[in-house]
Amino acid sequence: MHMTPDTATPAPPASAAQALKIEREDHKLEKRLCRQVGQAIGDYHMIEAGDRVMVCLSGGKDSYTLLDILMKLRQRAPIDFELVAVNLDQKQPGFPAHILPEYLAKLGLPFHIETQDTYSVVKKVIPEGKTMCSLCSRLRRGILYKVARELGCNKIALGHHRDDMLQTLFLNMFFGAKLKGMPAKLVSDNGEFMVIRPLAYVAEKDIVRWAQVQQYPIIPCTLCGSQENLQRVQVGNLLLEWDKKFPGRLDNMLRALQNVVPSHLMDRQLFPFETLQTTGVPDDNGDTAFDEEPLPAAPTPPGEQVIALTSAG
DSSP states (O other): OOOOOBOOOOOOOOHHHHHHHHHHHHHHHHHHHHHHHHHHHTTEEEEBBOEEEEEESSSSHHHHHHHHHHHHHHHHHHSSOEEEEEEEEETTTTTTHHHHHHHHHHOOOEEEEEEEEHHHHHHHSSSSSSSOOHHHHHHHHHHHHHHHHTTOOOEOHHHHHHHHHHHHHHHHHHHHHOOOOOOSSSTTTTTSOOEOOEEEEEEHHHHHHHHHHOOOOOOOTTTTTTTOOOOOHHHHHHHHHHHSSTTTHHHHHHTTTTTTGGGGGTTTTSSSOOOOOOOOOOOTTSOOSSSOOOOOOOOOOOOOOOOOOOOOO
């Protein structure tokens, strides 16, 4: 089946007042995205002076937004760093191979299209009806490392956002028996690159709206996008329902990942439960598991023009 770019349906004509209101809301959204990405970059020292960052562009809303916001921040940043957009064409049937090169050429940004037929490999190895994501991810990761090396990049930027991180946390809890999430920054598994996720603080619903505002030429993934019963899809729907019923819950969950108390979990490798001794001295960090605690204050957003990027060293 041939695919065509999936762009948002144009809205009907609006009055001047409505148009002004929409313009203001769009501007507020842009400032929020830049603020949140800048905050994440600063909090985790994701980008430093002299970095050459490979931005992985899939053709989906997340990676388009990632590239867009990083380009905006680079214009205002107090340091110099490079961005290189990279797309992996996995030779999916009907993939519109012209869309991304045309889009990237208009941006005037260095880019590279890597063509590797991972589609045939995955379809040949994975039985019909089984989840393909694991093998596809491993193949894609190895190819992207090779491309980053060839392009001289030391950082690899991925488009995972807040909701992806929370989904990963729950998937690992439910199906992997691990309290493990998706970090904002981590060394690649081959030890060669720093993998960063600048959208770590960004809600998916804001990315959806920004993609509509920008009218990105979205390219759907037919390899895994049609697998509607994926565990990740189910967990994502659960989080979406929570977000609608309990505004702010997902933000608190993300903040919880940044406020870990090892003594109040059960991992013996993180806390010395076996050698723990009473001291006879009151301890504010003692067994207060059932006490109500005030939520930690949310981080103060940086000024709109302050881009938290750091100098090397």
